[in-house]
Amino acid sequence: MAPATAPASLTSASALLGGEALLPTRPQGLRDWIAVVRQGLPAACVDAVVRLTRITQSELAQALAIPERTLARRKREGVLSPEESAKFVRLARVVARATAVFEDDNAALSWLQSPNAALGGVPPLSLLDTDLGADSVLDTLGRIEHGVFA
Numbered sequence: 001m002a003p004a005t006a007p008a009s010l011t012s013a014s015a016l017l018g019g020e021a022l023l024p025t026r027p028q029g030l031r032d033w034i035a036v037v038r039q040g041l042p043a044a045c046v047d048a049v050v051r052l053t054r055i056t057q058s059e060l061a062q063a064l065a066i067p068e069r070t071l072a073r074r075k076r077e078g079v080l081s082p083e084e085s086a087k088f089v090r091l092a093r094v095v096a097r098a099t100a101v102f103e104d105d106n107a108a109l110s111w112l113q114s115p116n117a118a119l120g121g122v123p124p125l126s127l128l129d130t131d132l133g134a135d136s137v138l139d140t141l142g143r144i145e146h147g148v149f150a
Helices: 030-039 044-053 057-064 068-077 082-102 105-113 131-145
Strands: none
Touching: 030 082, 044 057, 044 068, 044 082, 057 068, 057 082, 082 105, 082 131
16 A cells, blocks of 8 residues: 555556546546547646656656657647557556555656666666557566566
């Protein structure tokens, strides 16, 4: 369980993206998430992720392979494209999974930003720009959860 001083909002992808205050609907399952991604996340989700993860917008832009200027433009426009939305949902799902595995927000965020031997010596965050990279990070989290890595 996350410590009382840590934000409990990292425990779900929905909450990490701003929750009910920002999301157009309350995604309950995969089909709901698909609809949200297709519609495009509100650009305010970017600020919610930055605030809750303490990962800078510049670091997010680099990790998700979205140019910073594009993120700034999307903020003015008010909505992310479906492709950008998919990347943010992917990030949120991985952060939520890491938080569940480490049972601590700070430990999860530290792990995501630290080089990892099981992932070729790169930080897990740097692999989230592709589905394959995210799958590799999620697989590594599963191994950690089951005690495969010491």
